Amino acid sequence: MASLSEQLGSGDTRAKVIEDACGVLDQEVADRGGLSGIAIKGAYKVLQGIKPGFVPEVVDNLLDDFLAALDPLYQEAASKQRPAGAYLRENAARVADALLAVTDRRAKDAKRQVIRSAYDKLRSMAKKQVEAAVPRLADMLDRHAAKTG
Numbered sequence: 001m002a003s004l005s006e007q008l009g010s011g012d013t014r015a016k017v018i019e020d021a022c023g024v025l026d027q028e029v030a031d032r033g034g035l036s037g038i039a040i041k042g043a044y045k046v047l048q049g050i051k052p053g054f055v056p057e058v059v060d061n062l063l064d065d066f067l068a069a070l071d072p073l074y075q076e077a078a079s080k081q082r083p084a085g086a087y088l089r090e091n092a093a094r095v096a097d098a099l100l101a102v103t104d105r106r107a108k109d110a111k112r113q114v115i116r117s118a119y120d121k122l123r124s125m126a127k128k129q130v131e132a133a134v135p136r137l138a139d140m141l142d143r144h145a146a147k148t149g
Contacts, residue, residue, distance in 0.1 A: 001078040004067040007145050014063065020140050021059050028133045036125050043118040050114070062102060069098040074145065084145060085138035095137070096130035 008017045029044045048055055073094060077087035088095050103126075107119040122129075 001075060002146065004071045004074050004141075004145060005064060009064055009067055013144065014060075017140070017144050018056055018059050018063060020143065021063070022056050024133070024136045024140055025055065025059070027136060028129075032129070036129075039122060039125075040129065043122055046114060046118055050112070062106065065102040065106070066099060069102050070095065070141070073098070074141070083142070083147065085142040088134055088138040088141065092131040092134040093127075095134050096127045099130055100126055 008014060025044075029041055032040045047058070070088075073088060073091055074084050077084045080087070103119070104123075107116055107123075110116045110119070
């Protein structure tokens with residue numbers, strides 16, 4: 001089975017994945033409630049305010065690393081003849097760990113203090129939030145990647 005990077009990492013497909021990922025991100029942020037939701041929404045607003053198009057730019061810059069991080073799970077699903085989206089849902093903690101390893105590395109190297117600061121404030125609650133986002137992420141993967149099950 002072709003890797004996620006090979007399937008989703010270039011051309012029109014990449015542009016569609018980035019647009020879809022931004023929509024998923026917007027939905028996830030909008031759905032957050034309580035005190036953690038206030039913090040997440042505030043940090044997201046700060047990121048959106050850095051410059052027009054900043055969030056899609058960040059998604060584009062992270063996409064290759066995210067696809068590489070998710071590919072082992074995608075390949076496992078294929079080897080087990082399981083639908084990728086369902087497999088991701090069943091392995092939400094592993095998905096969260098894989099994606100957060102990427103963002104942890106990137107945040108550490110971020111040149112803008114506002115980004116590092118916002119990330120550091122939210123990192124303690126990130127795994128729970130990313131796990132909660134896995135169903136939408138899995139649906140997005142199902143829309144764009146080759147079927148594995």
